[in-house]
Amino acid sequence: MEVIFMNRLSRMSDQNEEHAQLWIGEEEGEWHLGWTRYEEGDRVDAIWYDGSSWDELLHVYRHQLAIQMGEGYRPLLQGLFHENDDLKSRSYGGQRLHCYSELYGNEGLYMDLCIWRRKRAASDRKAPYFIATNRLLRLISAFVPQSIDELMQLPGVGENKASEYGAEWLELTNGLERSTSFPLEWVYTVLKEQEYESWLYKQREQKYKQELDRFTTRKQVLEGMKEGHTLEEIVNRSGLSRRELIELLETLDLEGYDTDCLLDAELAVMPEEEQEAVWSAYEELGDTFLKPVLHKVYGGEKPGGSNLEQVYERLRMIRIRFRRHTETEQNAG
Incomplete structure (x- = not known):
């Protein structure tokens, strides 16, 4: 070697x-x-x-x-x-506050804030991260703001967040002892450079792990298609859901990979006239939204007792071909 x-x-x-x-x-x-x-x-x-x-x-x-x-x-x-991307540009400001909050946060207060977020998300019918990110809750738990002015010194808290949720956050923080104070410039001198750099590389580790996982999954899907595996076999091999796999197939098709063999095999159980009806609906209604196509082809009821998700799955697979055909025609024109 x-x-x-x-x-x-x-x-x-x-x-x-x-x-x-x-x-x-x-x-x-x-x-x-x-x-x-x-x-x-x-x-x-x-x-x-x-x-x-x-x-x-x-x-x-x-x-x-x-x-x-x-x-x-x-x-x-x-x-x-x-391996050193962005370290200099990220050496000051909010990143150091995030680092300190994750290393020295109040775990009990953080859990209370998470419970509050879960209840508020349920009542507002919103995803929890729309209410507040984990990082923001970590900041609150570490620096324990006890006024709206202090709260708005935290990265990620603007006037809208403060007015909508500030009073509820302060109910959880008021009365708690804290060993630090506002403003937070002291963090930049108290936080050791070595622990800050190690924290940054931990963030990099997570980022690169996600990139590696995406690369590995993509490789498994491409190998599965090349070896003639079914959609279900590739799902079991890659760990993706069926919907995630079809979304990835859309991306791969746009990049020029041959998805026809897999699409042929999956759509073989769908009558030809039904596929033609879906195609015609895309031509008439466009391919942005699936629900209008569903109603155009099948009316208000699910076709033949089929599972609705399976119907949408087939609509997405036909859409892959339709979009490729449309792009080819546009390029030829």
């Missing part, structure tokens, strides 16, 4: 410096990504990736490196493969 990239990393632990190496190698068209840690003369090797996809290797690289940097390791060569 030929090593084509290597970077040395180190961290301080109990006044001792620990060292590690991150390396990328290539052998007969296969990529290898590994991590070697040295501790008290011992060498511990871990393989993070073996495979033929450079893109997949990069996703694994960024995620795993973010984990190590969150644990305190710092590379000798910095800025490679985007």
Whole structure:
């Protein structure tokens, strides 16, 4: 195997410096990504990736490196493969307040705020995150504002939020002891740079994990289509719901991937005249909304006792073909 990239990393632990190496190698068209840690003369090797996809290797690289940097390791060569993106631009302001709130928040108050949000979301018939994000509740739990003026010094609280929910938040915070004060400029000097950087890399770890999961899911779907699997088999393989999978198929079709084999197999049980009626409805009504097409083709009742979600599923699959056909005609014109 030929090593084509290597970077040395180190961290301080109990006044001792620990060292590690991150390396990328290539052998007969296969990529290898590994991590070697040295501790008290011992060498511990871990393989993070073996495979033929450079893109997949990069996703694994960024995620795993973010984990190590969150644990305190710092590379000798910095800025490679985007591991330091945005750190300078995010070094001040709201990010430090968010960091402090997550590290030093009042867990009891945070849970009370979550219970309040759940009840308020139910009464308002809104999604909880429309009421308040987890980060905002963390800020309130850490800094314990006891007036509207203090509340509005928190990132994410404007006049609308303060007027709509402020009084209820203050009911939960008033009377609680706090060891800090407003304004919050003190956070920028009290928060240690090392713990702030580690927190930032934890955020990166979560971001890269999500990107890696999306990449892996996409790969599983593409492989499933190539191998001729059914929709249900790909659902079981990828962990996506059927609706999520069809939405991904829409994206893949737009990107030029061949989805016809899978669509053919799934729509084979749908009568040809029924498919033609759906197609005609898209031509007449457009393809933005499914409900008008449903009523146009089937009237107010579900067709043939079929499950309504299954009907919508087929409408979405026909829409994939319809949109591709429409785009092809537009490009030809």
